[in-house]
Amino acid sequence: MPSHTQQLTTIGLVRSPFKEAAGMPIQPPFAEGTEGIVEVFPEYADGLHDLDGFDRIWLLYWFDRAPSPRLRVVPFRDEVQRGLFATRAPCRPNPIGLSCVRLLRIEHNLLTVGGLDILDGTPLLDIKPYVPGFDAFPQSRAGWLENQRAGRVLADDRFGPDGSRSSGGPRSELD
Amino acid sequence: MPSHTQQLTTIGLVRSPFKEAAGMPIQPPFAEGTEGIVEVFPEYADGLHDLDGFDRIWLLYWFDRAPSPRLRVVPFRDEVQRGLFATRAPCRPNPIGLSCVRLLRIEHNLLTVGGLDILDGTPLLDIKPYVPGFDAFPQSRAGWLENQRAGRVLADDRFGPDGSRSSGGPRSELD
Numbered sequence: 001m002p003s004h005t006q007q008l009t010t011i012g013l014v015r016s017p018f019k020e021a022a023g024m025p026i027q028p029p030f031a032e033g034t035e036g037i038v039e040v041f042p043e044y045a046d047g048l049h050d051l052d053g054f055d056r057i058w059l060l061y062w063f064d065r066a067p068s069p070r071l072r073v074v075p076f077r078d079e080v081q082r083g084l085f086a087t088r089a090p091c092r093p094n095p096i097g098l099s100c101v102r103l104l105r106i107e108h109n110l111l112t113v114g115g116l117d118i119l120d121g122t123p124l125l126d127i128k129p130y131v132p133g134f135d136a137f138p139q140s141r142a143g144w145l146e147n148q149r150a151g152r153v154l155a156d157d158r159f160g161p162d163g164s165r166s167s168g169g170p171r172s173e174l175d
Numbered sequence: 176m177p178s179h180t181q182q183l184t185t186i187g188l189v190r191s192p193f194k195e196a197a198g199m200p201i202q203p204p205f206a207e208g209t210e211g212i213v214e215v216f217p218e219y220a221d222g223l224h225d226l227d228g229f230d231r232i233w234l235l236y237w238f239d240r241a242p243s244p245r246l247r248v249v250p251f252r253d254e255v256q257r258g259l260f261a262t263r264a265p266c267r268p269n270p271i272g273l274s275c276v277r278l279l280r281i282e283h284n285l286l287t288v289g290g291l292d293i294l295d296g297t298p299l300l301d302i303k304p305y306v307p308g309f310d311a312f313p314q315s316r317a318g319w320l321e322n323q324r325a326g327r328v329l330a331d332d333r334f335g336p337d338g339s340r341s342s343g344g345p346r347s348e349l350d
Contacts, residue, residue: 006181006183006237008181008183008269009268009269011268011269027306027308027309028309029308029309040260044246044260044268046246046247046258047246047247047258047259047260047261048258048260048261049247049257049258049261050257050258050261050318050319051258051260051261051318052318053261053316053317053318053319053321054261054315054316054317054318055312055315055316055317056312056315057260058273060235060269060271060273062181071219071221071222072221072222072224082224082225083221083222083223083224083225083226084222085215085219085222085223085226085232085301085302085303085304086222086223086224086225086226086228086229086304087304088303088304088306088309092301093184093186093219093300093301094183094184094186094235094300094301096235096271096300096301098233098235098273098303100309100310100312125268125269125271126260126267126268126269126271127260128260128263128273129260129261129262129263129317129318129320130312130315130317131202131263131317131320132312132313132314132315132317133202133204133317133320134202134203134204134263134275135275135310135311135312136310136311136312136313136315137230137231137275137305137307137310137311138307138311138313139307140229140230140231140305140307140311141228141229141230142228142229142230142304142305142306142307142308143225143226143227143228143229143304144225144228145304145306145308146228
């Protein structure tokens with residue numbers, strides 16, 4: 001299996017009210033009332049210039065409490081197995097999370113953000129500006145999620161470290 | 176500086192017409208006519224189930240030809256230095272690229288995609304479904320990019336491996 005080792009650098013930490021996955025909103029739109037702090041380590045603060053003009057930012061982070069990767073999962077918003085890459089589940093070959101959060105204010109190296117769906121203490125890998133021209137495609141068809149919009153909006157423990165409710169079906173060879 | 180070493184696994188390769196950065200569209204919306212192939216290695220193909228219902232997908236990939244990170248850059252669409260995290264430039268502490276491309280078809284482990292803005296041979300790290308409810312915020316204010324929409328849409332070599340045109344100004348301590 002081709003692979004390469006890369007040194008990923010933690011550039012900060014996410015501070016959120018969520019100490020465990022169960023009960024956490026599964027995506028930012030379901031976490032509108034939730035504020036948190038993105039602490040960017042001081043040596044990277046110079047890279048935050050000009051970010052205050054953006055309403056939203058992408059956070060890329062390391063799912064440090066995700067279980068082993070598997071290629072079929074029962075996602076939070078469904079009751080049947082789906083292909084992993086058709087879901088946003090954390091148990092990925094490269095467990096990198098992606099969330100679009102609201103940028104409320106910046107004070108030095110601390111970003112106050114709204115709509116946070118990330119566990120407290122999560123290592124931050126990158127921040128990118130949200131640019132509608134690059135990122136917003138509101139009419140895009142969303143597969144199995146099309147009919148799930150009124151469904152579940154909070155996580156349970158199915159992707160928790162014990163993995164006890166992690167699949168409900170056969171696991172992939174990667175698990 | 177806190178850091179951790181993670182084994183990032185290459186799960187596939189991007190096949191595109193672009194052999195070098197110069198002349199490549201800087202984001203998918205400027206590459207509408209460009210098709211390419213995302214080759215997912217066969218051992219991960221099972222994770223592609225259910226993806227065909229999505230019009231668009233996120234590609235996360237490793238900027239394998241990016242120069243050293245720096246915290247201030249002159250982005251393609253501007254002529255003044257900006258904070259790195261307010262840009263999508265590749266010279267990041269963790270050089271992870273993010274592009275929303277159009278999913279045209281899936282044949283086994285090969286995805287034909289449109290609107291590709293990625294160099295040929297780029298290592299693929301992850302695929303996530305594009306979900307408008309999670310990802311589309313068309314009214315979001317886009318800072319310094321607000322007035323750049325009619326500007327440059329093709330890359331030059333400023334982030335190329337030789338770095339000769341890489342900044343135009345003082346580099347950060349990380350360079």
